[in-house]
Amino acid sequence: xxxxxxxxxxxxxxxxxxxxxxxxxxxxxxEGGAFGGQITSSSNVENxxxxxxxxxxxxxxxxxxxxxxxxxxxxxxxxxxIREDGSGKVIETAGKEYPCRSVILATGVTHRHLGVxxxxxxxxxxxxxxxxxxxxxxxxxxxxxxxxxxxxxxDAEFLSNYCRKVYLIHRRDEFRGEDSIVKRLSGKENVExxxxxxxxxxxxxQSVEGLTLNNKxxxxxxxxxxxxxxxxxxxxxxxxxxxxxxxxxxxxxILAAEDCVxxxxxxxxxxxxxxxxxxxxxxxxxxxxxxxxxxxxxxAE
Ligand code: NAP
Numbered sequence: 001x002x003x004x005x006x007x008x009x010x011x012x013x014x015x016x017x018x019x020x021x022x023x024x025x026x027x028x029x030x031e032g033g034a035f036g037g038q039i040t041s042s043s044n045v046e047n048x049x050x051x052x053x054x055x056x057x058x059x060x061x062x063x064x065x066x067x068x069x070x071x072x073x074x075x076x077x078x079x080x081x082i083r084e085d086g087s088g089k090v091i092e093t094a095g096k097e098y099p100c101r102s103v104i105l106a107t108g109v110t111h112r113h114l115g116v117x118x119x120x121x122x123x124x125x126x127x128x129x130x131x132x133x134x135x136x137x138x139x140x141x142x143x144x145x146x147x148x149x150x151x152x153x154x155d156a157e158f159l160s161n162y163c164r165k166v167y168l169i170h171r172r173d174e175f176r177g178e179d180s181i182v183k184r185l186s187g188k189e190n191v192e193x194x195x196x197x198x199x200x201x202x203x204x205x206q207s208v209e210g211l212t213l214n215n216k217x218x219x220x221x222x223x224x225x226x227x228x229x230x231x232x233x234x235x236x237x238x239x240x241x242x243x244x245x246x247x248x249x250x251x252x253x254i255l256a257a258e259d260c261v262x263x264x265x266x267x268x269x270x271x272x273x274x275x276x277x278x279x280x281x282x283x284x285x286x287x288x289x290x291x292x293x294x295x296x297x298x299x300a301e
Contacts, residue, residue, distance in 0.1 A: 002028045004295045005091045005100030007079050010037020011281055012271025013106035014063040014072075015288025016295075021070035023296045028098060029067065030091060032078040036060030037108050038235070038272070039281055041130045042151075043158040047178075048281050056132070059281075082245050082267070089266060102266045102295040105242060105254060106288065107273040109235030114146065118202040119231075126208025131155035131230045138163050138228040144211055145169065146199055147232035150177035155230050157181055160191050167224055169194045169213065194224070202229060237273050249275050260291040266298050 004020045006013045009031030020027035029035075039045065042056030051059070068074065077093035082103055084090075091098040111129040113119055119127055128134040131145070135158055143163045145156045148170035154177075156168045168185065173195040175182050185191045194213065200221065201212040210225045237252040247255045247263040253276075254269040256262045262269050270287035272279045 001088060002026050002073075002098060002100040003299055004028075004102050004104060004292065005030065005089070005098050006104045006106055007082075007091065008037070008106035008108055008271070008273070009035040009064070009074065010106060010108045010271060011039055011060065011063065011284040012108070012273075012288040012291070013037070013104065014060070014067045015285045016104045016106060016270055016292040017067040017072035017288075018063075018070055019289045019292035020295065021067065021072050023292070025292075025296060025299070026073075027071075027292075028073040028075060028100075030075045030077055030079055030093065030098065032076070035064050035074070035076075037284075041132050042154060043132045044154070045281060079241070081241055101299045102268070104260075104268045104270055104288075104291045104295060105239070105246070105262070105273055106270045106291070107238055107242075109272045109279075110238050111231070112234045112236050114199055114231055114233060116199050116201055118204060122202055122204050122208050125206065126204060126228050127202060128228065128230050129232070131158050131232075134228070134230075135159050135162055140164055141227045142225060143167070143228035143230065144194075144224060144226045145230045145232060147234070148172060148175045148177060149232065149234060150181070151234075152230075152232035153177040153181040153185065155232050156185055156191060157188075159230065160185070160188050163228075164190060166191045167194050167226065168192070169197050169199065169211075171198050171216065172196060199229075235272065235279075239273055258290070260287055260294055266295075268294050268298075 003025035004027040006029045039056040081092045142165040144167040196216045203210040256269040256274040260268045268291040270291035271284040
């Protein structure tokens with residue numbers, strides 16, 4: 001029997017494991033994909049207090065290492081559900097069951113798609129949701145980044161170091177992401193902002209050859225020749241399988257406030273998967289600590 005079963009191996013989940021282990025609790029982190037979470041796709045993290053600059057993958061690997069060295073167990077399995085069972089809860093996966101006294105949901109979010117023609121068909125053939133993973137394949141070529149948040153800005157900056165030309169396409173004429181990056185991008189000769197524009201269609205037979213865009217102000221349709229398009233239009237939660245145990249809001253986020261307490265006693269929610277205003281690395285880490293300490297208190301009651 002684990003004291004704390006953590007579902008999700010991103011920043012929130014791994015921080016929860018560190019706090020759980022340091023409180024003397026037996027913890028396990030169950031991750032369905034790769035440990036590290038979203039931040040592994042960030043080429044450079046510059047807003048985590050105390051660390052001026054670090055790659056997302058180095059940051060998350062350090063976190064995992066720290067949790068494991070403290071004694072946290074890990075399992076790479078897709079969770080299929082949670083149920084109450086006498087003295088505790090049981091986390092169910094396809095092949096196994098993990099009995100736990102408490103559970104922390106730290107499932108994060110997944111990439112939102114644009115939903116335009118050919119997006120799904122050309123994913124992996126020029127359409128990408130991760131510039132740091134796939135950017136190198138586009139060295140010396142012309143690419144587009146879609147989105148106006150911090151991820152899109154960071155992606156455009158990263159790609160500008162390898163690609164001949166980077167078009168940054170945003171549906172409004174103001175960016176949502178950090179001003180400091182916008183300023184740096186404005187000074188780059190190979191970066192061009194394409195504002196108040198939406199993608200109507202991705203063009204290409206075997207791979208991406210271009211985009212059809214729509215200028216929202218004039219209604220004009222125009223084309224851009226690019227061989228890659230990096231889509232960074234935000235994230236959506238993936239909590240459907242927990243809908244029978246915890247309450248979700250209309251957008252699918254787990255209803256929980258700053259105390260990380262959900263509608264189900266002994267189940268806590270940490271990080272981007274819960275209802276919150278600010279989804280940042282710092283707030284994910286903070287949630288991990290809060291949820292783990294709340295779980296310790298629940299176990300002791
Ligand atoms: P985000 O902040 O939600 O931004 C999504 C962007 O995509 C927005 O500009 C939005 O436009 C646009 N968008 C949404 N749906 C669209 C659609 N259907 N078509 C076209 N454009 C669409 O997402 P994010 O940039 O991935 O960032 C998520 C969170 O992670 C944020 O809190 C961010 O600050 C944080 N983050 C932190 C770091 C770091 O280094 N610490 C790095 C990356 C991200 P509108 O602006 O018009 O809504």
